Amino acid sequence: RKQAPEYSTSSSDEEFESKPSLTPKAKRAIRNRRKLEKETKQLIKQEELKRLHKAQAVQRQLEELEERQRALEKFGVELERELRGEADSGTKDENQMLHEWFELVMEKNKLMRYESELLIIAQELELEDHQSRLEQKLREKMAIDDSLKDEMDLNEEDEI
Numbered sequence: 001r002k003q004a005p006e007y008s009t010s011s012s013d014e015e016f017e018s019k020p021s022l023t024p025k026a027k028r029a030i031r032n033r034r035k036l037e038k039e040t041k042q043l044i045k046q047e048e049l050k051r052l053h054k055a056q057a058v059q060r061q062l063e064e065l066e067e068r069q070r071a072l073e074k075f076g077v078e079l080e081r082e083l084r085g086e087a088d089s090g091t092k093d094e095n096q097m098l099h100e101w102f103e104l105v106m107e108k109n110k111l112m113r114y115e116s117e118l119l120i121i122a123q124e125l126e127l128e129d130h131q132s133r134l135e136q137k138l139r140e141k142m143a144i145d146d147s148l149k150d151e152m153d154l155n156e157e158d159e160i
Contacts, residue, residue: 055125
């Protein structure tokens with residue numbers, strides 16, 4: 001009979017066969033743990049994709065917001081020139097122009113508040129992503145048996 005090579009394959013059934021001392025209960029526990037790990041990885045990946053899509057949406061909204069602010073700024077410059085008498089105001093009276101100017105200022109303030117909210121959301125997404133990466137790193141560190149860790153590994157795990 002040929003001897004089995006020293007390396008192992010990724011098949012879990014072969015792993016179980018090579019360890020005849022494992023009871024069926026232990027095999028089930030290992031399968032359940034692997035299944036749970038796989039499901040956890042899938043959930044993490046789904047959460048990352050959700051955050052990515054949300055970040056992309058926030059980025060698009062920020063770009064649209066910037067365009068709207070530029071348009072308002074351009075309109076505001078023209079309106080201020082008309083108010084100062086530097087440009088031809090046509091049929092507009094001063095009260096109407098002042099009203100437009102105040103509405104323009106209110107709209108600009110509203111856009112600035114919205115931009116602040118979007119930036120907070122973007123920062124929150126970055127923090128969530130950072131937390132997820134730290135949690136994954138901690139899980140990887142904790143999966144290693146404590147007897148195999150040196151002091152530096154233990155300190156790093158504590159720091160995480």
